[in-house]
Amino acid sequence: LDPDVPATRGELWNHLSNIAYSVANDFDNAVLCERSPIEDIQYGDDGYFVVTSTRGHKIKCKELVVASGLTGPKGEQARTID
Numbered sequence: 001l002d003p004d005v006p007a008t009r010g011e012l013w014n015h016l017s018n019i020a021y022s023v024a025n026d027f028d029n030a031v032l033c034e035r036s037p038i039e040d041i042q043y044g045d046d047g048y049f050v051v052t053s054t055r056g057h058k059i060k061c062k063e064l065v066v067a068s069g070l071t072g073p074k075g076e077q078a079r080t081i082d
Contacts, residue, residue: 020032033059037054038054
């Protein structure tokens with residue numbers, strides 16, 4: 001890739017995906033859920049997050065990284081987590 005030429009959306013997606021996989025592989029207990037939008041995040045009294053996806057995945061974790069994804073050119077698809 002030429003660093004002086006802007007990346008296409010596909011090239012950017014591939015690059016970010018490679019970074020995510022690389023980071024997830026660095027940690028034994030890391031879980032990477034792709035294309036599984038988050039429906040709910042709760043913080044329990046035990047100090048753990050419980051994350052529920054729209055596909056029914058439930059993950060309990062001590063640390064959480066939230067990536068909001070693509071929101072559209074003008075942010076028209078952006079949502080908030082209540």
